[in-house]
Amino acid sequence: xxxxxxxxxxxxxxxxxxxxxxxxxxxxxxxxxxxxxxxxxxxxxxxxxxxxxxxxxxxxxxxxxxxxxxxxxxxxxxxxxxxxxxxxxxxxxxxxxxxxxxxxxxxxxxxxxxxxxxxxxxxxxxxxxxxxxxxxxxxxxxxxxxxxxxxxxxxxxxxxxxxxxxxxxxxxxxxxxxxxxxxxxxxxxxxxxxxxxxxxxxxxxxxxxxxxxxxxxxxxxxxxxxxxxxxxxxxxxxxxxxxxxxxxxxxxxxxxxxxxxxxxxxxxxxxxxx
Numbered sequence: 001x002x003x004x005x006x007x008x009x010x011x012x013x014x015x016x017x018x019x020x021x022x023x024x025x026x027x028x029x030x031x032x033x034x035x036x037x038x039x040x041x042x043x044x045x046x047x048x049x050x051x052x053x054x055x056x057x058x059x060x061x062x063x064x065x066x067x068x069x070x071x072x073x074x075x076x077x078x079x080x081x082x083x084x085x086x087x088x089x090x091x092x093x094x095x096x097x098x099x100x101x102x103x104x105x106x107x108x109x110x111x112x113x114x115x116x117x118x119x120x121x122x123x124x125x126x127x128x129x130x131x132x133x134x135x136x137x138x139x140x141x142x143x144x145x146x147x148x149x150x151x152x153x154x155x156x157x158x159x160x161x162x163x164x165x166x167x168x169x170x171x172x173x174x175x176x177x178x179x180x181x182x183x184x185x186x187x188x189x190x191x192x193x194x195x196x197x198x199x200x201x202x203x204x205x206x207x208x209x210x211x212x213x214x215x216x217x218x219x220x221x222x223x224x225x226x227x228x229x230x231x232x233x234x235x236x237x238x239x240x241x242x243x244x245x246x247x248x249x250x251x252x253x254x255x256x257x258x259x260x261x262x263x264x265x266x267x268x269x270x271x272x273x274x
Contacts, residue, residue, distance in 0.1 A: 001090065002072045003079040003105025006208070007182030009040050011106045017041055019103065024069030027062055029076045029084060045072070055085040059092060066098055077208075078107040083127045083153060108181050109151050112210035115188050116176035118149045119215070126152040129162060129211075136162065140169035150213040156205040163197040166213060168259040172252035174214035180207040194248050223255035226264075233265055243269060 002019055005011040020026060020043050027050040028034035034047060048065075050058050050073070065071050073080045073089060080086035081102075093100050113120055124143075129152050130136045143150060154162055159177065166173060172192050177200070179187040185207065189196050193213075224232075229250060236246040247262035254261065 001080045001086070001100070001102045002074050003103060003107060004034070004037055004074050004077055005182065006077040006106050006108050007180065007186070009037060011182055012037075012041075013103065013105050016103055016105055017043070019070070020045055020072055020074075022070065023072040025062070025065040026072045026074060027058070027089070028074050029080075029086075033076045034074055050085070050089065052085050055088055059089070062089065063093075063096065063098075066093075079105060082107065082109075106182070108153070108178070108208065108210045111181050112176065112178035112188075112212050113149065113151055115178060116149075116212040117190055118174060118176060118212055120149065123149040123151055126150055128153045129158075131158065133161065133165065136165050137169055140165055144170055145216055147215040147218055149215050152211045152213070154209045154211045156207060156209055159205045159209060159211075160197065160200055162211065163193055163200070167193045167197065167248070167251075168257050170213070170216075171255055171257065172248070176212040177205070178210040178212065179205065181210065183207065192252075224253075229254050229256060229261060230264060230268075233261060234268055237265060237268065 002016045003012075004016070020038065020041075023045055026034065026038075026045050026047050028047055029049075029051050031047045031049050038045070038047075048058065048061055050062065062071055073086055075082075075084045075086060081090050090100055109125060113123055124146060130139050156179075163175070166175065170193075172194060174191070175193045175196050177187075177189045177196055179185070179189070189199055191199075232253070233246055233250045236250065237243065243262065243265045247258055247265050250256070251258040251261045
């Protein structure tokens with residue numbers, strides 16, 4: 001298992017280059033992407049594709065090659081076996097008694113985590129978050145009491161919806177959006193979830209994204225009861241504060257999901273009271 005660069009082609013170890021040269025076959029998630037890397041380092045090892053759509057059909061080819069030499073498994077970028085079909089090939093190799101040798105190297109998780117400014121002594125890797133809004137909300141609610149830092153991959157097309165869902169389910173947590181790690185336009189956008197959401201509403205997110213979310217603080221105050229929430233929320237609304245702004249602020253103070261506070265405010269304004 002050979003990690004490959006996630007951006008800069010220099011992000012590869014000398015050992016990885018040696019293994020890629022000495023292997024009898026390289027099994028690649030996308031042969032075109034891997035060919036760019038191999039050409040850059042003048043590596044002529046034969047390539048075969050191994051991806052989500054042919055992972056079962058390619059098993060015989062790969063294990064036949066293993067009978068006569070080593071096979072190097074690579075993904076498009078980063079460490080193979082993380083959130084890609086490589087883990088199934090690795091599992092099958094273990095079942096067949098084939099030696100599995102993981103090389104350390106590039107991945108997006110650890111750079112995003114250590115550069116986020118959030119606690120790193122322990123963390124939970126979530127892979128890709130659910131795409132559907134209901135499933136995403138349910139997944140986040142299950143994590144509401146998790147004290148460890150959370151790390152996930154996300155699509156730039158879904159980032160705004162995901163940040164909004166985090167605010168609704170978890171409240172005003174600190175987050176870091178790590179974008180285009182090890183590439184020319186690398187960016188780390190840090191702050192409260194509402195602040196980071198507003199940034200990307202004004203600056204369309206692009207590229208590969210790793211999302212880091214602060215865990216529930218160990219000294220977090222107990223959530224307010226509904227009477228406290230109503231009292232503070234109604235006072236702010238009667239002072240003329242916009243509902244969305246008041247709901248976001250009160251949710252952060254109360255430890256409530258923003259959407260629940262917003263619903264109380266909407267009902268209050270809908271009743272005719274101001």
